[in-house]
Amino acid sequence: MASNPCDVGVLGAGVVGLTSALCLSRKGYRVRVVAKHLPGDKTLDWASPWAGAVILPASTEDERDVRMQKVAFNEFGALAKQGSETGVQAVQATEYWDDRQTVDRPWYADHLPGFRSLDKHELAPGTLCGNTFRALAVDPDVYLPWLMAQLQTRYGVEFVQREVTGLEQARGLLKCRIVVNASGNGARALACDREAIPIRGQTMLVHAGGCSTANRAFSEIRVRRGREYTYVIPRIAAPDTAIIGGIEQPGDLTTTVDQELRKDILRRTNEMTGGALRNVDLVRDVVRDVVGFRPGRASGFRIEREGKVVHAYGFGGTGYRYSYGAAEEVMRLVEVVTDCKPRL
Known part of the structure; x- marks a missing residue:
């Protein structure tokens, strides 16, 4: 005491x-x-x-929400400039939507460096619109x-x-x-x-396995929003690795790894990255399976x-x-x- x-x-x-x-x-x-x-x-x-x-922005018109997000980008942005000892790095980020044709210009278009909307030829398969900008990975x-x-x-x-x-x-x-x-x-x-309700998530920490296309894919953040929530997030402390996911399952307390979901996550990340992870093997290249419970609230x-x-x-x-x-x-x-x- x-x-x-x-x-x-x-x-x-x-x-x-x-x-x-x-x-x-x-x-x-x-x-x-x-x-x-x-x-x-x-x-x-x-x-x-x-x-x-990952410190990715959420599109909203709520002034309080925007203010809180801006504080995080400013603070984590300063930490990224201090070097790798903080565990924060600035990286290119690309976001796609698969459930809408267009997205109104979001608040972060004027706040994040390098923001621009994607041209159609830049979209991931199955997605309808998207943006790219500099964001932060932690x-x-x-x-x-x-x-x-x-x-x-x-x-x-x-x-x-x-x-x-x-x-x-x-x-x-x-x-x-x-x-x-x-x-x-x-x-x-x-x-x-x-x-208050736990939200189950399942991800994998994956090594590129010497594949050049995977190495390139692991150098930036990619996230697909909408019906097939999917992401690739690089890890600063482990070169050539990334967290891939994901899933959100409110109220599910299952702690064991869902093997079919592992396959589906790899399928989705491959689709989003144009097959960049096609040589990743779920036995050889998975450093760690992660099952966690996010602290949600209805x-x-x-x-x-x-x-x-x-x-x-x-x-x-x-x-x-x-x-x-x-x-x-x-x-x-x-x-x-x-x-x-x-x-x-």
Whole structure:
């Protein structure tokens, strides 16, 4: 148990929890984190280590949503310039749609470098329209430990690795005045939120296997939106490898790898890349199969103050995209609590 009191306790060490701890620490709050799992732990109980973790924009006219996304692009963009030690890299990204003929000019057309709409001859087979631009890929195996180390060494944030069963237990354990509940899938029980629901995902970390076409395909992000949600995301820490997926299965808690889905993912990625992965072998070239559970919520993510608890969960597969924007909103809600000012 912590010996000295702190200003804010963060429950959860996934990307939203760690980023909230960072923004609060920057502001001058004394922060402590408690979590069942910490960066480096390889278990399906939490989602952040298994994320594709690409910072791709979502087209929307919601001003709050756009603001949160812009914060993430600015923050991760700055990290990409620091070098590979952060686990963030700027890469070319191409997005396709298979369920619409055209897409109105999105907000990010004026925000992301190199944005342009694709000509018809550039579209992937079976798709109807698309865009290309510079985006950001994040390797969780590098980024999460790096972020935790920054919190410890630069800001003196303490980490307590323990499972808690209630928000008040977390408050007592951390000796804090306010709790940030960034517990991901744990929020269903901890916040008594019946809308919180895990969303099963299955991906593969695949090696190019010396195939030049696969190497080229693994140098950029590609995503197909619509009926056949599919993506290829390069990994900065493992050259010539990429995460390929995907699937979203709300409420499915199956932890075993679906062999037929593996074949379907490879089929879809080959179709999207024009056969660039045709020589990839599902036995020889799969470095790791990944089954994970994204922390979803039926009505969308929740960032809300409830007394001296600030909730920040339910981001599904978009935790990295919204992490810094969510953390800024968390910080503003913490500031609302009049007796919880930073001690500079």
